[in-house]
Amino acid sequence: MAQNESTAKRQSSISSKFNQSLLTLFLVLVLALIPIMYYLTKTQVLSQANKELTLLVDMVKSVRNVVREDTRPHFTPKGEFFPIVVSSTVMAKTVASKFARIRPEYYIKIFSDNPLNADDYPDSLETELLGRFRQNKRLKTIVETGTIRGQNYLLSSAPATVKKGCLLCHGDPARAPLAISKKYGTESGYGWTVGNVIGGIAVGVPLDNINAIAVKRTLFALLALAVVFGVLYIYINTIVRRSIITPITEIAEKAQKISHGDLGDAIVTDRDDEIGELANSFEMMRRSFISLVRRIKANNT
Ligand code: HEC
Known part of the structure; x- marks a missing residue:
């Protein structure tokens, strides 16, 4: 034993x-x-989102270029100010709203804190971005993650700077095209100053929950x-x-x-x-x- x-x-x-x-x-x-797993997942999710983001940003740019290069030069000399064909912003907003019907998970917003359309007021994250663009005029894009209405996005944002041509519709409300003052009123969205950062665009792709x-x-x-x-x-x-x-x-x-x-x-x-x-x-x-x-x-x- x-x-x-x-x-x-x-x-x-x-x-x-x-x-x-x-x-x-x-x-x-x-x-x-x-x-290691956390790092790998984060890198992979972000690089996937980044690919989608650049695609979407370039698509929005191309839409705006259609107005700048193709429709605006055709219509303005004739004195026609139908917004969608003369304003690349209006064209981009219209395309974005149609795109949102098909792909609601993506985020495209053109915002200003002095907007014609009250829907375009920036939310808190966009206000913060706007502040950064105003502080540093050389900043042309900011790409970072952010939360809007509870959803996590990888966001790319760029400032909207007022040029002379913008004043046609966003300058003196008394001289704006009638179609515009009739539709949006004369209170907000006017009196912009050339060279000022008046707003911006934010494009976001949804980020999967990295932690999960x-x-x-x-x-x-x-x-x-x-x-x-x-x-x-x-x-x-x-x-x-x-x-x-x-x-x-x-x-x-x-x-x-x-x-x-x-x-x-x-x-x-x-x-x-x-x-x-x-x-x-x-x-x-x-x-x-x-x-x-x-x-x-x-x-x-
Ligand atoms: C032909 C008229 C016209 C011109 C020119 C024009 N816009 Fe606009 N813009 C509009 C209209 C109309 C809206 C509102 C669209 C809507 O209902 O959302 C708008 C909206 C915007 C918005 C979103 C905030 C808001 O006011 O609702 C921004 C930002 C903007 N424009 C920037 C610009 C800039 C920058 C330029 C010059 C490069 C410009 N626009 C030139 C007509 C114009």
Whole structure:
């Protein structure tokens, strides 16, 4: 019984050393996994959103260029001020509102804090962007993440600077095209000054919830890691038991017999590693004991 107990203790101490190292390695990997997964997810989500964003921004630019290059030069010389064909802003706003019907998850807004259309007042994030554009006139675009009405976006924004041509509709309300003062009144959206940043455009693509994706991926990676380590645990423990603990226990039992004077049991091994060496040393010791005992007996008779 006592022998069994000590065997169990030996067995547990060798494998527990292996298991401890395995567990430490597992924990280190788990700890490293969390920031790595978060970083990878964030980079991937942002670069995906960035691709979409540049596409959308360029599309909006192209829409505005249609007015600047194609319709406006055709209509203004004739004195026609139908807004959608002379104002790239009105064209962009109209396209954006139609686009929003098909793809409501994207965000396109042209805003001003002195707008013709009351819908175009900036929200809090846009007010902050407007402030930054006004403070630094050389700032041409800001790309960063932001939250609008509870949704996370990757936003690209640019300032709208008043040029001479704008004053036709946004200058003196008394001289603005009748269609405009009739539709929007004469209170707001006029009196702009050339060179001022009067508003801006914000284009946003929805950002998936980085944290939620990162958590999901981390859990998945943890599961995979746990499976790998589980298999490794079983494999290593089997190997350790089979090739180290069991043979050492056998040698120890035989050595114990020798110490009790039972010299008849040979210690045989076919291994040529350290355990084989240990077994052979015990076997040599056993044989030396036998010849020693014989010599002593011979001397005594
Ligand atoms: C032909 C008239 C016309 C001209 C010229 C014009 N706009 Fe406008 N603009 C409008 C109208 C009409 C709206 C309102 C559209 C709507 O209902 O949303 C508007 C809206 C805007 C808005 C959104 C805020 C608001 O007032 O509702 C901005 C910003 C803007 N224009 C900037 C400009 C700039 C900058 C220029 C010159 C480069 C310019 N506009 C030239 C007619 C014009």
